[in-house]
Amino acid sequence: MSKTLIIIKREYLTRVSNKTFLLTTILTPLLFVVLIAGTTYLSIKGKETLSVAVADSNGFFKNNLKSGKSVKFDFPDGVDTTNYLAKGYSAILLIPKVDSNSKTNYIIRSKKGIGIAAKSSIEDRVNSAIEDHMLQMAGVKRDALDSIHNEAQQGQLISLQEKGDSATESNQGLAYGIGYASGFLIYITMFIYGIMLMRGVMEEKTNRIAEVVISSVKPFQLMLGKIIGIGAVGLTQFLLWVVLIIVLYNGAQMFISPETMQQVQAMQQGGGMSANSAQASEAAQKIYQFKHLMNTANWFTIIGCFIFYFIGGYLFYASLFAAAGSAVEDVQNSQSLTMPITMPIIFSFIIMTTAINNPDSSVAVWASIIPFSSPIVMMARVAYGVPGTVPYWQLILSMASLVIGFLFTTWVAGKIYRTGILMYGKKTTWKEMIKWAFAKY
Structure with missing residues (x-):
């Protein structure tokens, strides 16, 4: 176990201390903000009458x-x-x-x-x-007729989701955005860190470093250490993004005038219907609406599920990427082996785009339970509410299936890794890798 921890520490510190990690951690959220703002600006500017x-x-x-x-x-x-x-x-x-x-x-x-x-x-x-x-x-x-048209536009639909004997306000637009962003982020990170792991294994095999390491560490320990170490890098990056967003959010409030914040607090205390709400500035009303919108989401459940499905999804697919990397020596051959791994991830993303529009459909429900697609699809459904849209039994079954799934793929990948990491000069196929996985030693 101590040897595995040494490998985890090496993989983690090597990547975290890299300047590229620091730059991507800081620049990625800013890039997303610029991308969203630029897309919005171009969509507005590009509209012609x-x-x-x-x-x-x-x-x-x-x-x-x-x-x-x-x-x-x-x-x-x-x-x-x-x-x-x-x-x-x-x-x-x-x-x-x-x-x-x-x-x-x-x-x-x-x-x-x-x-x-x-x-x-x-x-x-x-x-x-x-x-x-x-x-x-x-x-x-x-x-x-004109008067009727004007007055008919005064109504506003408020969506309430029942929870036992009470009902809480929900927002489909916010759930759509959270579900899409969460699923997309898991989709991207599984690709990025999965490919990173596979290339790391390939480089060590090609440079014959693996032979030296395996002389003192078991192949399974080496694979497990690399998987956990690189996964910890991704989790660290996500947590840093959360901290950065919180800092930027709190820092932005410092540029808001005290009078505006007092108006916002008055609206919050009056539930948005206080006597002076009509006299509140437009900025105060927009800030109140934004805060009220964000409060409709159960962030504790969403962030907790995101961390679980991020880790579970990564472990499920990372072990397969590591197995594929151990069986090849060049990038060209790796493409044919990684296709069966990447296709389920792509299909999961396609299903997610429909699940965020119809989270109760049978396709969305089963795809959120099956471990091949649950890390991406379940996040699209969780954003709509637990246990409203996602009953507890579905969430528990999905989590249990994912845990069993990554334990199985890690076991299979470990047996493939043990054979493949020391095999050179031969083009490997999935048929041979399956034989390695279920061979008796």
């Missing part, structure tokens, strides 16, 4: 068809399909006579293709205009 000329055969659309941020409607004279581009319009909307007894097809023509969002927006606005016209024909006045 579609200028649409409308040819109406009915006469009532001019007063009912409303423009939006992405689509601007105009009703010019003398504009048709032959000259709308010359007149400065991106597209022309042709609306024939609307017959209330049959379905009416209206056509939009443009030189360039129209996106799905713009097409959907135009379709919704045309149908809303027809609906408004029908209401006016039924006796509803224009000013009353």
Whole structure:
């Protein structure tokens, strides 16, 4: 055991003391912030308002068809399909006579293709205009109709999740973001540290360092030490990210004026409905909304599950990566051996993208229990609530399956590693590796 600890210490300190580790630990969160901010900026900046000329055969659309941020409607004279581009319009909307007894097809023509969002927006606005016209024909006045539209937008849906006899507020948008970010982070780290482990094993085998080490350490001890040491590096990096985020969050509050923070505290004490909430500044309201949003998540459960599935998922796949690394001597041959390992990880990520939209689907439930996919998929479901969306029995079964899974893969990989680390000059296949795994010594 002492020899394994020495290997763990060596693998851990060698990588943690590396400048690359320190730079990636600090720069990765900042890179994500810049990436998210840049994507948001480009998505907002890249949105162009579609200028649409409308040819109406009915006469009532001019007063009912409303423009939006992405689509601007105009009703010019003398504009048709032959000259709308010359007149400065991106597209022309042709609306024939609307017959209330049959379905009416209206056509939009443009030189360039129209996106799905713009097409959907135009379709919704045309149908809303027809609906408004029908209401006016039924006796509803224009000013009353406008008033109804404005007042109807005052409602806000609050989602409550039942927990026994009580109910707590939940936020699907936050759960979606946490689930996606957690699953994606585990997906990336399993690849990064799995490949790092495999290359480390390959280098020691190619340089014949493994032969020297194995003379004093058992092959299984060497493999286990490398797996735990490199896994501890990943866990350290994650914990440092958490500390960095907390420091940045608390540091950002220092730049907020005391008056604004007093307004936020007043809103928190009044549950957001205090008498002076309406008089609170816009900044105070946004800060309160952000804090209230973050409080809807059970961070203790989410972080605890993340650490477990990060460690469990890493141990499950890292042992297989180590086994593949021990059986090859060059990168080209390793690609064919790592394909069966990486494909389940990729499929797990694909399933996760559907699980965050429908966490109760049968595919999401079973994928969150099976150890090949549970580290990534379960985090997409946990964010929606435990035991609401994820019953305790599913979480316990998933954790138990993952523990049994990585114990099994570590045992199998250990037997492959023992044979493969000392085998040279031969191209190894998975068929041979399976024989090594179940051979009796």
